[in-house]
Every structure is written in structure tokens, then in C-alpha cells.
Amino acid sequence: MSFDHSGHGGRARLGRRGFLRWGLAGAGAAVAPGLLAGCASPAAPSDSSTLRVWDLFSGGDGVLMDEMLAAVGSGPDAFSIDRTILEWGPSYYTKLAMAAAGGRAPEVAVLHLSRLAAYAPGGLLDPFDLDLLAEFGVTEQHFAPAVWERAGWDGEIYAIPLDTHPFIVFYDKEIADRVGLLDSDGELAPFGSPEAMIEASAALAAEQGGSGVLFGHVADQAQCWRLFNGLYAQTGATWELPDGGEPRVDFDAAVRVVTFMTELFDGRTNPNSLDYFGAMAAFQGSRGAMIFCGEWELPNVRSTGRPMGAAPFPNLFGQPAVHADSHAYVLPRQERVDQARRREAHRFVATMLKNSYTWASAGHIPAYQPVIADERYADLDPQASYADAAEVAVLDPPSWFTGSGSNFQNQMTQPMSSALIGDMSPEQAVQQMVDQSAAMIDQPNPVA
Template identity: 30%
Template sequence: MRGFLRKALATAALLALTAGAQAKETVVWWDFLGGGDGVRMKKLIEDFNTDHKDTIEIQATTLDWGTPFYSKVQTSAAVGAGPDLMTYHSSRIPLAVGQDTLTEITPEDMTVMGLSEASFAKAPWAAVHVDGKQYAVPFDQHPIVLYYNKDKLAAAGLIGDDGLPKGLNGVDNFAAAMKKLQDGGTKYGLATVTANGDFAYRTFYSLLCQQGGVVGGDGNWLPGDNLQKMVNAVQVEADWVKNGHAPANTDYPSTVALFTTGDAAMMVNGVWEVPTMTDLQAQGKLFNWGAIELPVLFDKPCTYSDSHTFAIPNNKGKPQTPEKHAAVLEVIKWMEDHALFWATAGHIPANKAVTDSAEYKAMQPQATYAPLTANMIYDPQSKFAGVASPLFDAAGNALTPAINGEVDVTTAVTEFRDTLNDLQ
């Protein structure tokens, strides 16, 4: 009898263990995050797994940013081999929808997560919708900003009583400020990417919008007087290079190096470089610095932005079980609840509960440039637009020579437009 009882208890324990193992869901996760934001995302994943050690485990893989990531997602989802959840740029969602690569996020999903339209800033919320359907949950807004060396700007009289840069608005004023900084001994007034027109497109798009212009869309790119407005935008940066305020043919790493070594007093770059500055300063290797919204060089404030989002691939022939889907929604909800930590990567959380919090408003320089969310512009909703897209490729090919004075700006912008209009 005792032997039978021991055997029965052992069997019950094994069944309980097996049931427990089956109850724990694994969420296969893909992202493209490197550098400072990659470090922070890995920490978020680690913390999530700790908090859910008995119920859900994220198994994360980081893939190469850009075209390699999106190509792998498309091909993998088509054969049912994609992840359960992934990060995705909102600017790439229209193309993904056209390829049937993404699963719709339903109103019921949002209710389960306790989220709604009211939870998010307007621009990133709009960017995850195509034809009235939602295909991702916004996590952040990552615009370009103007980084500046506080010490150099103060010495040049370009810091106001509020401790922020002054005298930078207007094309001529900005050029005069750069010259003043250089007259004071700084090699360059500004570091910005000039070897890659695809990155510089972010600046051009901002300056186009500052004139009230639009890029347009499929088959009608730079309509009306927008070609001339884009010419005006590109000419600004071409003049920076021509007049020696910014160096020619400078790639991304060199741009960052010019600023962090003090050879350039300002830098146009994405908010994702905030961790670089924060970490260097913590190590005692960087000057006093700050970051602000792009100056208004034309008529109104406007800045290019994109968003990281959470998306669920449409794995053909392998739909998620209810249990798996519930686990995926729990991951998204948890990440949204912990977006304040993500803000340390420089990004502006899309979740208004975070950006409205006292903790975020005390975060610098994030809180200083956060108001630019009211002035952001996203890529047009087109299968040809977004990061690592034909639009970016066309900008790189046509506009890089114009920035560096090798081709007439009007000729380059016309080529840019015509290349886009030829896309089918």
C-alpha cells in the first residue's frame, strides 16, 4: 500500500510539473536595436523575464538593422517561421501591410492591454494605421534634434537667460551663429551626415515641412511648388558645406566623433545618440552638452520623426494559439508600462502617461526636446517610403552629390522626384 501511495504521489508530482511547464509560454522576439538603445532593450527583456519567471519567457534575437531585418521578416512570415513579436518602424508598416506580413492589432487586443487611442500621442498613433486598421502598438517617437556644446555656445554668446541656445532661428542667423563659433576657434560650426543623402533626407524633410511643404506620395512626389521648396531645403545644407560650416563627405560615425571631440560645436542627429553622450559624460570624457528641437530656419517649427513599434507578424499557416497571443499582449503591455526606462535611450515615449509623468519631465535633455512632438512629421504612408526604403535610397543617390557641391541642387532634387515617380 505504501509503495502504491509513493508511486501515486510521484505520478501526481510529475503531472503537476509537466502542467506547469506547459503553462509557461515562450515569446520569440526579434528586434534590430543596437548601441545604447539595444543595451536598454536587453535590460527591459531581462526584467520582464524576471517578473514573469513562472509564466512567460521572452527569447530575444537582435538582427541587423534596416533592409536585412525587414527582408528576413517578410520571407520568414511567408512560410510561418517568423517570431511571435517584433519591433518595427512605423514608417515601414504600409509596405508590410501590402505584403500581408503583419497581423492586425484588434480593438479587443487593445482593451485587453488597457490601451486606446487616448493613450498615445497623435502622430505615432496615426502612423500605425493603414486603411482604418491598426497594425502595431507605438512605443516611442525618435525625431532628429540639434545637439550642442554648452561651453562653446556660451563663449560665443549663444546661450540665453533660460540656459538654452538663442539666435539660431532663420537660415541667415544659423549661418551667422556657426561662423561666430568658428571665429572663436571651433573647427566646424556643425557636424551633420553629408556622405549619405539617405540620412540627410531627415533634415531635408524637416526643412521642407518648415516651409509648409510635403513630400507627396505614390506617383505624385513633390507636387506643385514642393520641388522648389525641397531645393530650398537641400540648398541650406549644401551652403553649410560650401561655406565651410560643416565638413563635406562625412559619414555617420565621423559626424558623432566630430561633435564628441569638440571639433564641431553642434550636431544634427537622432535622439538615439543621447545614450552616447550620457555615457561619455558619466565617464568624464565629454563637455557640458544639451539637445533641443531643430531651429526654425524657415516659416514654422517642424521635425522629421519615426517610431519604434511592437508588431505581430502574420505567420502563414501558423496562427498564434490563444495562450500565445495572450502572452504576446502581456509583453507589449509590460513594455508600455516601463517606457520611462526606454526614454533613457533618448526616445520620446509614445505613451502619454509616461511623457506626462513628473519623472519624465525631470529627465534631461529629453524633457527639453519633448515639446517637438507637437511639430513632428512622419514619412508619407507609402510602400516606397520609410527607413531603408526606395525613398531613402533615391535621396541617397540623388542628393548626396548636391550636398557636397558636385551637382546643381535643382538638378539633384529633380532626379530625386523623377526616380520616385517612376516607382511602380
């Protein structure tokens, strides 16, 4: 991937920090959370009309965000933005929590929607004024229900989604067509069952002359969970993490999914021991016909020059579902709210959503539905092919310890990765996942 904005595929690299106000002390804290005490009070904005905005977008995403901010920073209704770009990962979320707890947070920040349960209940965020958002042309009806329902907590809306970024499939269209996997519109036809997916992968491998399906998981902290979470939801089961209780898990359904994963990546038709970058390199080198990964890899797969197709992750177990997350705007708690600036924050969020066609070029699905309905979006290839994934998006189970970049994803991923390489049975892997879930539930929430 070209930007590594969410820890997808390895440790994020520190990106451009052009407006970072904390100098060397802040840069040190980015990799040393224990130093955060001195970072919870960023300097005040240069004037009363300036909005302070924190985000975690570097690389290709950072460039696109620059374009969007440049667009809203000009003209008669221009915004004055003091942007802070921080390294994605635990350090970002710790800094945001510390700043909000101290009441000295920015007016607007970006949060992965899967992380909301760690922030809204603890009073680290303020809810949005939906009447004010509606005044600026943004309402609940403009979002896919699967994403919007995760934006709320205790009857209030605490996050406004900017995008949905799902786990999908990219594939070589010519190879898929030759083995009969495309429909009359030239798109990937439904598989319908795990067995059909395995048969299709064998056909792809034979036609490719190498591997059918590629998937990088070795030493990765999230890949197996992304694959599992969508497939498990397709069975109709839920992975629930009630506070003070035991995990509620359909053990048999989970074993079915992990067993399928081990059968698909058998080490013969499809490799079972690739790391993330090895899988990407194999696909880019035409050593595989299909790859399971996030849509954020679009710039990389497009650079191969292969006839590229993309699709939401196939429905194999009966109920359409795709693992995903969402970059969302939030209003971090402030000790003293400037109502004029808070109003401007609402206008800023609404304006950014309306300008998110630019954001779609990186592969992300705009959360603001009028952008997707625009005929320009229909011409985006292959982005338009997987836009429906937003309708069936499944995020991490809501808890203070889950979400993108969390230790929960890592703890769920490792036993499944061991099962894929043959070091653990599917039953053992699922049992370890349940046990780890129970152990995390027992841990106290540090911001409660």
C-alpha cells in the same frame, strides 16, 4: 553612435544573437537574403505559454532591451519570452516578410513605423485589438497624434509605437551661451529663419575656433534625407508618392531647402565633406560647436564630457517639423492564431510600454506619454529638452519602398550629398530626387 540599431551612420554590425534559433544557416541568411526560403519557419516555442519576439536591438539598445525583458520576466505576472535578435537592415525586413507570408512568424516583432506601408497592406500583419489593449491600460490617448496616425492602415491599427527617435541637434552649452543663443531657461532659443541659422553658425564657429555646425553625409545612405525631410515639412510641403501616379512634390520648396543646406555647409564656416564618423569624431574632439544627428548618438556625445545641450531640430521655415521614426511592436500574420497567446502578446506590448522609462536612457523618446509625464523623465538631461520633437515628428512618405534603411532614403540622399560638395546644383539634385521617386513608384510591390 554606440549601437547602430537603425543603420544610422553606417552599416549595422551583427549584434548579440543569444536566442537565435537558426544556427549557421540563419546567420548566413542575415547577409544573403536569397537564402531566406529556409528561414521562414523558425522552430516552435518551447511551451504553449512562451512568446516568440523578434527585434533588431544590439549594442547599447540591446543591453537596455535586456533590462526591460528581465523586468517583465520576473514576478507573479512574468512573461516567458523566446527572444530572437537579428541584424538590422534589409535582411531583417525580408526575413520578417517571409516568415509572415509563410504563416510561421513570431507572436510579436519590432518594426520601424516608417516601414508599415510595406507590410500592413500586403496582409503580412494582423491588426491589434484596441479593446484588449485598453484592458491592459493602453489607448490611443496615450500617444502623440503625429506618431499614432502613422500606426494605422485602412481603419485598423497595425503597430503600437515604443518610441520616437528624431533627428535633432546637440550643442556645446557654454559656447552657445557665450554667443547669445540660449533662452532664459538655458535652452537653445528659436532661430526663426534659415538666415538666422547661418548667422548663428558663424558666431559658433568664431567662438569655437573651428567649425560652427557639423554634419556627416559623405557616402552615407540616409543623413541628407533626414535633414531634408524635416526641413521640407517645415515649409508646409509634402512629398507624396501615389500608387500608379507621379510624385507630387513642391519643387520650389525642395530647392529652397537644398539651397539652404549648401549655404550652411559651405566648406568654410562649416565643413561640407565630412562622413558620418568624421563628423562625430570632430564633435567629440571639440572641433565643432553643434552637430546635426539623431538622438541615438546621445551615449557618444555624452562621453565627451562637454557641457551638452540638445534640442528638437530648429524650426527654420515656419511650420514646426522634425524628421523621425519610431520602433513599434507589430503582430506578424500567423497561419493559425493561438488566441491565448495573442492575448498574451497584447499584454506584453502594453507592459513593455509602461516600462519604457529604461528605454529613454539611450536617448529615445518613449511613445507612451505617461512615461514622459512622470517626474523622473523631467529630470533626464538632455532627453527632456527634446521630448517635444515627438509632437511634430515627420516620417518618410508612406509607401512600400520607403522607410528606415530603404533604398528610397539612399536614392534621395545621394544627389543632395553631391550638391553639398559642389558636384551638383540644388535644382539638379531635386530633379534627380523627383526622377528617382517616379522610378520607384513604377516598380511593382513584391509583396502586393
